Amino acid sequence: MEAVNFLLTFLFDTYIMILLLRVWLQLAQADFYNPLSQFVVKATAPVVNPFRRIIPGFGGVDVATIVVALLVGIAKFIVLAVVHGASIDIVTYIIIGVIFTIKQAGFLIFWVLILMALMSWVVQSGNPVQSLFHQLTQPLLNPIRRMLPDMGGLDLSVLVALVALNFLNLFLGGFVPFWQSL
Template sequence: MEATPLTQGGLFLIQFIAGLVIFTLMLRFLMRATHVDWRHPVVHFVAKVTNPLCAPVNKVLTIRGRWDWSAIITAMLLQALVVIALGWLTGRNFGVGLIAISSITEVANQLLDMAFWLIIINVIISWISPGYNPNTAIFVQMTQPILAPFQKLVPPIGGFDLSPIIAILAIKLTQIVVVGGIAQYGQMLVTLG
């Protein structure tokens, strides 16, 4: 099937809207996992927007503790629908294996990209506005649990916290080696299929 401007516009629109929704679901997951202050307006907004999407999964899989698996599962289901829609718009028929792999890798990449950018934003904020600021405290709350294992591994040297660099390296290596390896396997399925 030849790509027409209408098809390309439809592909862009589907990917944009789905990407925005998946981003919000990953934000919900990270906010719960990192115990962000629930009184923050951003947390309220994310909860209100994503609650209707996660409600069906929450009926089957109740939230326990800090891990909101309903956000991850909802994001993967949405990504699966996107892959099916993209296949339909381009005239291709993707197998269940490829749809599952695409869903896993896209959600994992979104989550890792979000962690990467949260660390970058937190570092920049710490340079520009050191100390407590209620408007930017959410970034500290979200990145501190991510950085904590790396801070144990590499303590501050000469007053400089190098843990963000190590965390960024770990995130990017995970994306390249682990997620990239899974995506490569998915590409192999397309070639064989």
């Protein structure tokens, strides 16, 4: 049963991350022709496109993809409950699914920042993934860079963003008792 739980969790979590990445790519107006962008669009299109016919975007935000991400987050906990033979309380799973999806958005930002920082040390410039990560993170990091004093070429904005994300995670965990276990 533990192996099934792992597999289901991995599949749901990965797909939610890809859906959230699609929303982030659109918000950042990242390069649509980047290979990673193409993968994200192709991996999510079969599920998102039917919803896009029904749910319009609003102010440049792809609301349909956000709705699909929330539905996948809710479905994760319902499927896990069914697999484990637990009772299904729809309202509880909706609340947990929404909170989980919000938390996954922060988790996605965290990992993109980490990967971008590591790639800046290792990968030569011109890498398409590094270029895309740069486009995604600049709107988050530029305000931090403007507030930080000049450190002689050392960019601490990623560190400040990671500390802020962790603080926000711990802060919200104080209000929602099961936040840390999601």
